[in-house]
Amino acid sequence: MRSEGKITTLPTARTDPFDPPDGLGGLRPLTRLVYADGHLGWLALGHAAVRAVLSDPRFSTRPELKHEPLSSGLGQLGADLAQPGMFVHMDPPEHTRYRRLLTGQFTLARMRRLEPRIEKITEEQLDELARHGSPADLVAGFALPVPSLVICELLGVPYAGRERFQRDSAIVMRGASAGEDVMRAYASLYAFLGELVAAKRAAPADDLISDLLATEELTDEELINICLLLLIAGHETTANMIALGAYRLLTEPAQLSALHADPAAAAEELLRYLSIPHIGPIRVALEDVEIEGEVIKAGESVTVSLPAANRDPRKFEHPDRLDLGRGASGQLAFGHGIHQCLGQQLARIELRLVYSALFSRFPGLRLAVSPEDVPLRTDMLVYGVHRLPVAW
Template sequence: MRLPIDRDPKCPFDPPQGLQGLPPMSRLEFADGHQGWLATTLEAARTVLGDPRFSARTELKHSAVRSTMPDGGRRPAPPGFFAATDPPEHTRYRRLLIGQFTVRRMRLLEPRIERIAADHLDAMAAAGPPADLVTAYALPIPSMVICELLGVPYEDHAFFQDRSLQIVTAGGDVDGAMADLGAYLHTLVRRKRAEPGDDLISGLTGDLTDEELATAAMILLVAGHETTANMLSLGTYALLTSKKKYEEGMVEELLRWLAIVHLGAPSRAALEDVEVAGEMVKKGETVALSLPMINRDPEAFEDPDTLRPDRPDARRHLSFGHGVHQCLGQQLARIELSIGYRALFDRFPALRLATTDVPLKHDAAVYGLTRLPVTWD
């Protein structure tokens, strides 16, 4: 089977059509013709992501969707690209970075995130309805927060947001965008070495080379705003269209129900023969994971297609991954989403869609909205 990448526009929150009823591990023909696998259940996915016999290295994996890069993206990751490394190399990067994203440190950012959210809501209120929630609120909040955390000047946000979009969009100029961001961040790293500040990049100049630090910062910069921004806007859209009120503690259920990372990502390559869910994955075969299906696994979640604010086991979702590569910034994302949703609906309790014409991003690795026109009384 080939991987269907589009969700039904009539049911934009449901997993891609054509995946329903599949076994935990199904044969999948990848874009380059590779015969690999697709994992669709929570148990199978946790096995693949948690087993060291599966590799995250890009030169070993095949892409489930067609790549615009000449080599299909199958090349060794540059130094510092910790998301595409295995232990012990990954362990070294992880130990250096994990201390920057502890729960305690993220909670210290809460007053600043609340201030950023309030400032943008003030601006929305002053301008009056309607407003595009993506550009006025959902995108600026995580962008400003990750910029301040890394030490990246926010006045350059238009540049890095454009390049980030190229990286996560199917058919985008990934190589060009990464080269542009890499050059920009190399210059910034050198500046931080000469004039360090109170930020993550400055704090790591003594542990990583310029290339390693610029590459690691690029991953954090792109992931730190693109995913959270899409969750803020798409989660708001889901609540408005389903007529459900936002309730405290609802973030985990929204993360489970929406599963905005799709297109077969993440994936792993078998370093040796490994049995998963009764199927033998041969050495060299790639396993892609369908997070929309995994987070709707009926064996793991009761009534999985229903958005339930009180779901007790929602946190079992794999939207932040699993194993040694579990998302570094997950605590920051949780705080941003919790503050973002709460502040928005507290300020505008009568918030509603201004139009039914809401464009969905079907061709991006991060599923979301290009704009979200809203209005209020």
């Protein structure tokens, strides 16, 4: 809703499932936004404005300073989000220390060494999908298991525990979850990872958790919180990107020739076009900052709209057109600045391999329901689909 030059509620509803939320069009690159608690802050929509906010050290990501644009059970986690190891909620120099330790674990070379294993996981899940038979839910049968297996492989998490962490992380990521449900799920995840870290300390293996333990620079509390972030981010985002991207391709199968011609460019364009982190990130001005001719006062929160920024016509020609051949250089689906997604190279590799393998194995893949009957994740912090019924 709009009132006197400001938005009174952050839009989340969508007329078209693949376009940014309704009501974002025609707004200034920086627009006033009324937050859930009445705070008058800002919504950044323009590509340049978003980059400026995310890269300027005068903005903080500390949770105790932020206001939330929507009422959410996540607000109950404010104190926990500031705990040791929760580096995405820290500013330098605390953030710098953790990022330095983790960057070496996510190099492009290391991610590429995982490619054969990712290919094998993908093929095995396609085999499972084929054994299940048509019709099937592509989310439960493919989009969710593949990144779950990959992040388990990377971290050294027993895959037998996947249902527990998938259930709990879904509750944590549901924007409308009740506060007590969020806290219960968060505690369950923390306990699960605490047991895992203790097991790795007793018997190290060839995985990321054991590697971080070997540095002797992290306490168990820090490592548990780091793994909590990586585990949730490593399967929630990629799983929803796989499913939503497949949904979009199934509505326009003419695009598949471009997908097979250059899977990497196709994945980059799908990331731009769909932009699944659709609520936030949020930053807080530590001092007065001028961006795009507007002065953001110290203490004011700024919510960034990555979907809007990735459809900015000043950056991308014909931004509302899906063009798998464009490459989408400069897209912001992984964020920008010092908090840019740590696992972005892993996600790119997964998407490139998964889309190509899926549509090669099932060239006749089609939706098993009407497009409008696919349930959307507008109630979640990461956008996507709850289910994707397909047939072949």
